[in-house]
Amino acid sequence: MKLSVVIPAAGQGRRMGADKNKQFLLLNGKPILAHTISKFQNCSYINEIIIVAKNQEISYCQKEIVDKYDFDKVKKLIIGGKTRQKSVYNGIKEVSADSNFVLIHDGARPLLTNQIIENIITEVVNYQAVAVGVAVKDTIKIVNQDKYIMDTPKRDNLIAIQTPQCFSKTIILDAYQKAFKENFIGTDSSSLVERLGQRVKVIEGSYENLKITTPEDLQFAERILFRR
Ligand SMILES: Nc1ccn([C@@H]2O[C@H](COP(=O)(O)OP(=O)(O)OP(=O)(O)O)[C@@H](O)[C@H]2O)c(=O)n1
Numbered sequence: 708m709k710l711s712v713v714i715p716a717a718g719q720g721r722r723m724g725a726d727k728n729k730q731f732l733l734l735n736g737k738p739i740l741a742h743t744i745s746k747f748q749n750c751s752y753i754n755e756i757i758i759v760a761k762n763q764e765i766s767y768c769q770k771e772i773v774d775k776y777d778f779d780k781v782k783k784l785i786i787g788g789k790t791r792q793k794s795v796y797n798g799i800k801e802v803s804a805d806s807n808f809v810l811i812h813d814g815a816r817p818l819l820t821n822q823i824i825e826n827i828i829t830e831v832v833n834y835q836a837v838a839v840g841v842a843v844k845d846t847i848k849i850v851n852q853d854k855y856i857m858d859t860p861k862r863d864n865l866i867a868i869q870t871p872q873c874f875s876k877t878i879i880l881d882a883y884q885k886a887f888k889e890n891f892i893g894t895d896s897s898s899l900v901e902r903l904g905q906r907v908k909v910i911e912g913s914y915e916n917l918k919i920t921t922p923e924d925l926q927f928a929e930r931i932l933f934r935r
């Protein structure tokens with residue numbers, strides 16, 4: 708198995724409202740993105756890491772993250788796009804020709820565990836398309852534009868999907884090509900794969916695998932790291 712990791716890190720961090728891209732904010736003294744990359748740098752099954760960053764942040768990322776923390780598995784820094792989907796597509800197109808699996812993980816999810824990485828790598832060999840997720844704890848409602856409740860899906864069938872998500876290279880490239888050709892925009896990679904008719908297996912994620920999105924998330928993440 709040859710496995711490449713693509714880390715989209717080209718967002719705005721609008722909801723964080725910080726004076727810089729949230730991925731460069733410090734979590735226990737180390738940038739969020741460096742926490743994320745280190746999880747994959749230290750995993751022996753991973754051959755290469757591709758980081759997707761904003762054009763104007765590429766050199767900062769190279770110097771302050773990749774060089775500073777000695778991430779020698781980072782083989783490429785690629786320019787992202789306007790949407791997460793475009794950023795991921797730019798990254799997966801750059802995966803080495805000899806890689807046969809691609810794992811996609813948000814730069815903004817620094818708290819994933821080695822166990823989750825190992826589990827998804829084991830399972831992708833069996834299923835070809837795997838995403839991690841957790842059972843939702845709240846009751847979820849479908850609302851209309853005026854915010855009236857239209858439906859209440861059965862909670863037993865609902866999963867909050869996270870990253871990592873891991874796929875055979877052929878499947879993920881087909882899925883992104885088809886989505887762009889048909890102007891489909893999804894909020895995660897697996898939704899693009901589902902459109903191919905390919906089944907995606909969900910495995911257990913973790914409630915601690917937060918996507919750092921708003922300022923409170925940073926505080927929660929600090930507490931989780933302190934406890935670990
Ligand atoms: N055009 C984009 C948008 C998002 N991302 C990345 O996708 C991940 C998940 O996105 P999100 O948490 O929403 O980050 P932002 O888009 O930066 O946040 P916001 O929506 O608050 O601006 C992040 O690691 C983000 O950097 C990306 O690579 N390219």
Ligand SMILES: C[C@](O)(CO)[C@H](O)COP(=O)(O)O
Pocket residue numbers: 791813867868869870894895896918
């Ligand atoms: C991919 C993702 O993290 C799965 O939960 C999520 O959909 C990303 O959404 P965002 O709005 O781009 O942060």
